Amino acid sequence: MKLRLQLFEFEDLPWFPEVVRAGMMDYLRFMISGLKIYQPIVPLLREALQHTRQTELLELCAGAGGGTEGVWRALQAQDFPQLRVTLTDLYPQPTAWQHLHERTDGGLTFLPTSVDATRVPATLPGFRVVFSAFHHFPPALAEAILVDAVRQRAGIGVFEGAGKHWHEVVLAALVMPIALLCITPFIRPFRWSRLLFTYLVPLIPACTIWDGVVSILRLYPPNQLLALARRADPTGQFEWRVGKARHWSGSQVLYLTGWPKN
Template structure:
């Protein structure tokens, strides 16, 4: 699917209720972690760390931290035993992140203040990543994010947990909503508000269906990802690659990754 529509997502709206956003993020975290969505790109990320001599992953737009523990474990199994992850977001979720930090004994930590992925503070170092969020940024902002990494001379990888297919839209309308209704009582940490806005006033599942549909439609195809990278890096200081990696159970992950050629180890 090459179509890319610039529709809105509820979670992007400043006025969107935080309690609904948190409920949606809890669902995404659970599903991404349970399905191991980003395992296929771990070798790419491990290569980026090795080539830049870095051990810390600086995760931008971390949301509720879904899949982060899986990525960390897989990184350490792919030749990066000292790997750590620092979670950041424009809308921080320290409660959810503190739970992850505790479970990983500090291997995953977090920045409690708001972090703009387009202008990352210089004191936040590491190989930058963005999972399931690059489609939120229009071309100008997406280019600015990549350019900011180039200017900081640090590697960056953006990963989308889909291959941009019509079948993914069908799943977003059928199987995934049912899974959300069945699994919500098992999400941790427990929140009464999550139950209220899932079953009594089902704003969380309805907004999740809309945002999941729009996410696929807003995703950048591979050709556009490379075009954004070339615009952000006109002097070709970085080695860039974009493509898709297929998960063992079928779905794909779309990616763009780059690192400074001058820093390759």
């Protein structure tokens, strides 16, 4: 699917109720982590960390941290036993992040204040990663995220847990609501509000289905990711890699990675 539509997602709207946004983020974290969606990109991150000699990941637009713990554990078990991850977001999710912080004995930490991915404070080190969020940004802002990484000579990896296919749109529309209704009682940390807005006032399922379908339509295919990278790095300071990594289920993960050449 080469078509890209810049539609809106509820979770992006400033007025959207935080309690509903948090419930949606918790569901996505549970699903992405449970299915280990981002395990195929572990070798890509391993290569990037070796090139940049980093021992820390700085996650931008982290949401509830879906998939981050699994990636961290896989990298720790390989060549990076001291690896740490700092979670940040424009809309921080400290409750969800604290849960991950405790589960990982401090391996995953977080910044409770808002962080703009287009203007990352120079005081935040690490190889930058964006999981399941780059599609939220229109081209000018998506390019600005890459420009900021190039300007600060900070390596960056952009990863999207889908391959941008029409069948993924159908699955998001038909399977996601059933899965959400079935697994909600098992999501931790437990929130009464999550049950309320899933079963009694079903805002979480309705908005998650819409956002899930729109997310796929908003994904940047590999050629557009590379074009954004080249505009952000017109003098060729970075080494860029782009493509699709295959998940065990047959699905794909879109990726763009880049780091300073020297």
